[in-house]
Amino acid sequence: MPDPMKIRANQLGDATEVKVLMSHEMETGQRKDAQGKVIPAWFIQSVDVTCAGKTVLTAQWGTAVSKNPFLSFRFKGGNKGDKVVITWVDNRGEKRTDEATVA
């Protein structure tokens, strides 16, 4: 079971700002271990964010995103009390969903 994300969602005027810290190795597949064997690629491939059930962001990630990614973005709309739900899926098919309330 992947580690939970840390999510903060705050209303800023007519927009909402979401900041999320994800726990993931984000292995590029380019590195080698001490024995010289390639460490297989393992990274988040998609991120989906909804607010009050409506999609506000989708992202397709690759190996350029660092370990333990931090994503910060704003979208127009969103009200205090709305539920923000974030889901990531990695190249192994593992996924994690967490939610937060807009403050």
Add this chain to the structure above:
Amino acid sequence: MKYVSKGTLAFAVAALAIAGCATTRDDASLHADTVAMLKASFKPQGQARMDRLDQDETQRVCSDYFGKPLPASVTSRVEQSNLESIKWPADGAYLGDWKAGEKIAQEGRGKQYSDDPKGPVGGNCYACHQLSPKEISYGTIGPSLYRFGKLRGYTDATRKYAYGKVYNADAYFSCSNMPRFGTHGILTEKQIKDVVALLMDPASPVNQ
């Protein structure tokens, strides 16, 4: 990664039981307790064995006087004994290949417990010094060596001084922060000559 053994804990308890509030750095019993504590706190790993904790006279004296001005008698004793220990090249030549010298200056590995004993050993000169102006990633623990040869003159005496300095920095400046690359067998004679070339060859980037 081993943890603290019961024996080590016993030592720690005994050490703490020693009464006394000696806090001066040059107190003999505090020194003895320090050495004992170090021996009980480290374990050998890779090429770094416990003899790494044994201090020679220079290391001992320089530890005692850290941050304090050295009396003239101490300064001359340290510099004299270190100068006498320098092994000069048998062929009397000091200048090697500056291109190899630059590689040695960039190489930070060597002698760590994590280093392959058969792997590259460098001087890590850029950790502390500016050298070639092309390298912006340089440290400031030591003075800039930019234009070392150009400023001092391309003489045999200076080449010899550079060789001696890399071999044993304490011979010229007692209690220098700089490792004694020759005395401790970190760099070979050939490597030191290559570093001298980096400093003293008119064609070296250091002197441009």
Add this chain to the structure above:
Amino acid sequence: MARFSTAAVVAALLVFLPGAPQAQAQASDTAAQIQEYRDALADGNPAELWDARGEVMWKEARGPKKVSLAQCDLGMGAGVVKNAYAHLPRYFADTGRVMDLETRLIHCMTTLQGISDADAHKILFGGPGKRSDVEALAAYVTSQSQGAVMDVSLADPHVRRMYALGEKIFFYRGGSHDFACATCHGEENKRIRLQDLPDLTTKSGAQKAYTTWPAYRVSQGELRTMQWRLNDCFRQQRFPDLVFGSPASIALTTYLAYNANGAVYAGPGLKR
């Protein structure tokens, strides 16, 4: 093991500044830009992930005795976590020795939870595929001291003794390279390559350095504590392997922590 390190970004930033050697004004521009970059990174410090994991671990019933760490005494009473780090290391009568956070955490894991010494020490420094319980717990406990004023007491003679020995060790030159801690950390305004070096013999230097550990080390991709920092310093000093929780590690931590007194604890930090 290196990822996108601060040094690499700094080098990239410096490429856009004209010529070497750097003038005073350019040098301070660079420093200001680096600080701006660091401040931007600090929002979203991955150390928070270790903090969250550590908090769960503290409250979870674990080990053969199936109890939480709610009764763990970090020096301010059983279960008191708030501000505890600001007063460590300290002397503990129940063990008869001076202990730092990491050794005290292991003590609680073994005595309260019945976890064996061997198991508690199995993974001390985390890495890909392996997690360190001590690192997570340390992140949690230290986050609960954020904002506290460093106040390590030398009232106890055991702690005074450790301070004195720690100071001696700090200045102890040895190894194949004649290095002491003070070789790099004994003078103001020095740097190794492009990494600024705090002068740990001064109050301000010790304060700046000590209050930002434990920290998420980007180049490690892990949260690291003072025990790791000391071991890794000695490795680069060409000393042998510093044993985790050893007397020398506690003595040095005591020396540094006391020197940092008066500063506001700002950890867990974020470093390159």
